[in-house]
Amino acid sequence: MARQTHTPSTGKLPGVEKCPTGIRGLDEITDGGLPRGRPTLVCGGAGSGKTLLAMEFIVRGIRDYGEPGVFVAFEETADELSRNVSSLGFDLDKLVRRRQLAVDHIRVERSEMEETGEYDLEGLFIRLGTMIDQIGAQRIAIDTVEVLFAGLLNEAILRAELRRLLRWLKDKGVTTIITGEQGEKTLTRHGLEEYVSDCVIFLDHRIVNQIATRRLRVVKYRGSSHGTNEYPTMIDQHGLSVLPISSLGLDYGASTEHVSSGVDRLDAMLGGGGYYRGSSILVSGTAGTGKTSLAAAFIDAACRRGERCLYLVLEEAPAQIIRNMASIGFDLGRWVDKGSLRFHGVRSTLYGLEQHLVTLHKLVSEFHPPTVAVDPITNLMVVGETAEVKSTLTRMIDFLKNQGITALFTSLTEGGGPAEQTEVGVSSLMDTWLLLRNVEMGAERNRLMFILKSRGMAHSNQVREFRLSDQGIQLRDVYVGPSAVLTGAARLVQEARDKAQAVSERESMARRRRELQQEQALTRAQFEALHLKTAALDEELHTLEAEDQTRRVTAAGEQAELARAQGADGNGGLSKKGAKRPADRYARA
Amino acid sequence: MIAKHATSDTELLEEAARKAKHQKYVLRLYVAGMTPRSREALRTVSEICREELAGRCDLEVIDLYKQPTLAHREQIVAVPTLIKKLPLPLRRFIGSMVDKEKLLVGLDLIPRTP
Structure with a gap:
């Protein structure tokens, strides 16, 4: 607590110390949480989740970070609050019994109050101070302080006192959330943002095409980097969750599996x-x-x-x-x-x-x-x-x-x-x-x-x-033919047609093959016959030749014998002539 | 009929006013330390007690610094706060009570001027 009070706001510290909210996503956007020991303004329209955010900040602070907290409600009584958040699994009564949480309902009833002269809000300070000191609170949520503007008429006093309140909380070193109703042109109806210079969070609940969407935006965060976009927000049975836009870099791995x-x-x-x-x-x-x-x-x-x-x-x-x-x-x-x-x-x-x-x-x-x-x-x-x-x-x-x-x-x-x-x-x-x-x-x-x-x-x-x-x-x-790409029954029909055509083609081919084979066989047979005939003629020729030889030998022997018998001496010329004639005759035959 | 009714209403009011004159007032003034504002408020309220409510006024001044838990119990936000506990209805006044007339009207000690 004390450590923050020594921190000058214009100090040369490396950064603002953060107080984690425990709200999913919000701590990522704010780079660790809200500024510790300083006030944060949460503003938005009716039903945008301001009270819930504030309550979660306190309860999660107790549960997750062991930091006792005070919740000051101007609009709801402690019982109502307790009932409202029990659906989120928050048992406020138990936390109060353990002296980790203090809840106070501050009621400002315009109708039973009259103002005569000047006043200050020391009563409020005393109440907050008492609670903070009782449980050693490190966090406080004030929801919503604007109710005071309806209850108290002297706005000048009120504004001065609010400024003093925030200064005082800062000096006490408690991390504060104050909530404020959205104004027409301003963030809050009563300009609370001018008192809270450290961190402002804006909750939006808009209807587009009859469908409601919730957004959250960190309007400013002095001394810290933060996401500046509108982030989608959701309220469900686990409370508020803010969805930071997934990492802006394209640095995911690429699997080859x-x-x-x-x-x-x-x-x-x-x-x-x-x-x-x-x-x-x-x-x-x-x-x-x-x-x-x-x-x-x-x-x-x-x-x-x-x-x-x-x-x-x-x-x-x-x-x-x-x-x-x-x-x-x-x-x-x-x-x-x-x-x-x-x-x-x-x-x-x-x-x-x-x-x-x-x-x-x-x-x-x-x-x-x-x-x-x-x-x-x-x-x-x-x-x-x-x-x-x-x-x-x-x-x-x-x-x-x-x-x-x-x-x-x-x-x-x-x-x-x-x-x-x-x-x-x-x-x-x-x-x-x-x-x-x-x-x-x-x-x-x-x-x-x-x-x-x-x-x-x-x-x-x-x-x-x-x-x-x-x-x-x-x-x-698919059937990809010359004419078209066919599918379904058309494909089946076409395929059948193709098949039939293929069959008939195959058949005609076979027929043609058979014909050729027959012709080939026939030719081969003819060839064989001619071959045989040639052989026969050849044989006959040989026979003839042999006969002729024999005959010639016989005739020559007869001539020589005749010559010898005639006593002639010149057998050359005569024998030549005589030999030639029968040979010619045979050859011609 | 109507006239008679009206008369009876008026009678009732008059009776209530007569009673109020004798009613006991229980007033609590809450302050936070003896600031000039606290002192001024205390002076005005004391005057009223002395002048208008002699003998039938129970005024108590509470310093919240000494009894801080009372701030919660009595729903005090601003100081000084004067609470008129009795006679009913309960009424609160905040401020340094500079406007004595307003305070007297609020305490039903003088009739409201139209």
Whole structure:
């Protein structure tokens, strides 16, 4: 307590000492908490959660940081307060009995009071001082001091006294929250911000398109860095939580591990293993193209791997999805029973975008699922303006990425619009984009699927027919013929036609082959016959030659014998002539 | 009928006023230390007790610095605070009680001027 009183406000300390609030998210935005030993103004409209923030600051300070606290209520009695926050699990009475908490209700009733002359608020100081000293409080919340403006008429005195009060609290070294009602043009109706120069937090509760969204903004924080944006805020059974925008840097890791998409052929199309772990997958398509089925396949595969899954459904009841997916062979019910799959089904219009984001945050931080599916993100469109939706989705995707969660989003494309465009314009944030499409042809509709993009993997460029059966999802090659790309029955018909044609072609081929073979055989037979004839002639020729030889020898012998018998001497010329004639005759024959 | 009724109302009021004249006043003046304001308030209230409520005034002056818990019990915010505990209704006056007339009116000791 005392250490802060020695700290001059213009000191050269490295930074302001922080007093953690224990409120989820708020300490991150304020880089550690509220300025210790100094007052912080929390302002906002009615119902924006000022009292809750102040109360959580006190109770969490006691519970989580062991710092006793005082809560001063101007609007509610101690009993009312105690009842109001018991739903959050805060037992004020117990804390009071343990002398860690002091609650005081300060009632200023205009009707029974008259002012005559000058006064000061020393009574208030005494009350606060007594409580602070009784329990050794290090924190105090005053909710809301503006009630004094309604009860006391002399505003000049009041303002001077408020200034003195804050100075006094600062000197006592207690970390203070004072709350103030939002004014028309000012942060607070009575300009409290001029007294509190250290830290101002503004809570906003606005209605856009009939849907309420809560925001928190740190308007100023002297001597400390802080987030300057409006942060989505949520109030639920655990109190207030503020959602810091996921880290602004793009510094998440990139895994090279693959996770199955749940469809074998799709895994094959995605370079063999499926999606990258930690990547964002968008499945877009018009109504009835099988987006949810693809999401179910992905979830089923993750559950089979033994991973926990979170399935955010914004359109159908979980029971209905379980039933529908069972019809195509995905038994999601058993994963729910096993506890590995958690559904979160709400209508997107139930609450604002921020609330959706905060809910996702909470679910993820409670359940730690490595796999998340959101079906469909386009339903969030109706909740806010396009720019808002986009920024929320960006945060959602960033958040999941930072957590290393593989997330699949489905997106409904309105009929008639360009398919390569998501309604909410988040495609650029996605790592893998699967496009589903209906093709109407031959009195039937068929589903087509192709990978529009998949960062960092050699993915197939082929269009596949996407078939849902009781065996799950099947991808079939489409018929890519010279005339058209055919699917479904048309594909089957064309395939049959092709088959018939192929058969007939095969048959005519065989026939032609047979004909040729026959002709070949015939030719070969003719060839054989001629060959035989040649051989026969050859033989005859040989015989003739032999006969002729024999005859000639015989004739020559007869001539010589005749010559000898005639006694002639000149056998040369005569024998020549005589020999020649019969030989010629034979040759000619 | 109406006239008679009105008469009876007036009679009641007159009776109440007569009674008030004899009623005992219980006044508590809460101060925080003897500041000039405290002193001024105490002087005015004492005067009224002496002049208007002689013999039927129970005035007690409480210094909250000495009895700080009373500030909580009596819902004191501003000082000096004068509380008229009796006669009912309970009424509070804050300030240095410079305006004696206003105080007398508030204590029902002189009629309210229109």
